Amino acid sequence: MIRALLLLLALATPVWAVELDEMLADPAQEARARDLSKGLRCLVCRNENIDDSHATIARDLRLFLRERIAAGDTDEQAIAAIVARYGEYVLLNPTTGGANILLWLAGPLLLLLGGGIAVATLRRRAVAAEVTGLSEEEQARLRELTGD
């Protein structure tokens, strides 16, 4: 655990994040850039987004992203431009394309499957309990009614 953390930190410290001189003049655009930055990975860091990273490559990515936004790209276009240049690896939020759909649906599917099994089992048990329970009572009632 420690060693892995170390690696994370050694590659990432000091965590200076976005610098002032990089910021866009338009606050709305800058806000968009910062939002998008949080979903983009610093390529040489461990699991760190470019907004938090001080690595040179993270700065390059931040600047490139801001270039695209200043040029009038939509969020999607800017992300697409970055993926085209740096590859899918840069996305901290994996796409739903291809096999990734399995990743996204794994949780809900498992919940449905597990929930289905659980409900079926519980219902069967409850019914079994009810059937045996009732049959005794009913037998007594039957005897009572038939005057045995």
Next chain:
Amino acid sequence: MMITELGHFALVLALAVALVQAVVPLVGAARGWRGWMGLGDTAALLQVLLVAVAFAALTHAFVTSDFSLALVTGNSHSAKPMLYKISGVWGNHEGSLLLWSLILASYGAAVAIWGGGLPPTLRARVLAVQGAIGVAFLAFLLFTSNPFLRLANPPFDGQDLNPLLQDPGLAFHPPFLYLGYVGLSMAFSFAIAALIGGRVDAAWARWVRPWTLAAWIFLTIGIAMGSWWAYYELGWGGFWFWDPVENASLMPWLFAAALLHSAIVVEKRESLKAWTILLAILGFGFSLIGTFIVRSGVITSVHAFANDPERGVFILLILAVFVGGGLTLFAARGAALQAKGVFGLVSRESALVFNNLLLSVAAFVVFIGTIWPLVAELFWDRKLSVGAPFFNAAFTPFIVALAVLLPLGAMLAWKRGDVPRAGRALVPVLLLSAGLAALAYSMQTQRSALGPIGLGLGAWVVFGSLADLWGRTGRQGFGERLARMTRLPRADWGKATAHIGFGITLFAVAALLSWKVEDIRVVQPGETFPLGRYDVTLVQVQTDLQGPNYLATQAELRVTRNGPQVTTLFPEKRVYPVTRMPTTEAAIDYGFWRDLYLVIGDQQENGGWTVRSYIEPFANWLWAGCLIMALGGGISLTDRRYRLAAGAAKAKAVTA
């Protein structure tokens, strides 16, 4: 020096003893030979003694800075403060595994010492399984990660411990996590022993539950400590990164939480036996998977794994033997475990089944997200990342669902519950929570609903738990009910406390994520800037201050609010000459409602300094919530029925 060789020798002996512990009691239990079964106790005690000697020897080497040991040279330095010389023992791969083995052996010894009340065959089998795990890890230690290797030419001084780890918070973070991880081995051993013996009953659960609870408490504290450390040390106030290493600890925590809930059903209702056994196997399995992830480096990159395949393959082998073996045994014998208690579809039992379902699915989502980059690269040759946005989107719904269902489920009666009745009791809680959420929404400046929802959900859980406690006090007058409340069983109090802690943590996470205030700017000495409702003045910056083993740049920042001074903070930047690593020491003014979090950056060309300031709302509530959760677990542990179980064990041991 002799002491090191003694430690090495003790470790080799411990492996031999563990081998005996793994085999002899198992054979004894199968054949009904008392003497062979009894040997398990002796072996367990001997094993912990020997591993403790090895651990003490390694600690001695670190404390005396014996640089003839490769491990000490690589991870210590003579100028390092004593606390970090000691924590340096487990601040590395080899030493941390030795600590792992020591804790494992201690749990085994605990069974030998306090397990007098257990049926002898069950105890023998539990000790044998513990012994087998011990064999695996001691062999791993000795054959691939020996901490006692010598250097032919000892250097004059060491390479120092990573400065980020030279921190009191992180010094005790690994031991707590390991106590948790390894604590789950107890549930595993009991599960395997029960499968071999073919018997799971209330008494079994009464033994398993406290151990699981203890493991879960340690994991909770360990994870909270790690998160707190990240918060104050990494310099921007983040508290969870969805890093594989963090996920490795979260998965066993989720399974332990599920297990300690399902074990209640086994204990009180003798139902859900097979599922509980399965959870016990999975819980420890994920502890091992966590170890594999962290120790092999496989998730960081496939190439890191290839660099050191020996260790990775060894852990994979341990994983395959124990989890594979456990699951095989479960498949063969699990069906034989007959449920006794019957219950309706709407009942506390069913509610706990759904608690288990949600926790397990949540753990599974973390698992698949953690290994997906590896899977995608292996099967589809796609190099991709799975980061925080995925986990936030895919994991959170299950936890939200859990929180929504919690107060209702906790109020349902065993066997056959009455939803309208429980619902009626919760109407005031629902109104209160919704009101708080609406209030927060109207007061906040941004449009995101995350903060208000978090507040509403947290309040729902917290006040729902209080309503549950209150509902258990009958129908008398207020004073009488209050008096009764204090006499409720500790288990009820523990449950409510832990759930309240969970609610507080939920709220704090949402608050931190949505209401954090951030400011980055260049400030000249003497200049003042506004931060939320505060004014911050950079009084001065001092450079080249000499610390014990570092050089520091220190800023003095004065914080005022409408005139009166709130506090003065001294954030630092440090450079550790030995490792040449810079660190940031954020200065934090801790408060009940918010933390002020100031960080000093680099000097700019115009003479000003980059200052990053954050207001972190309700930050302390996050870790307080975790501690309250752990406290709730602790209160449950002291419940009468466990004390009785322990007392009975003692009484029996005396008469025997």
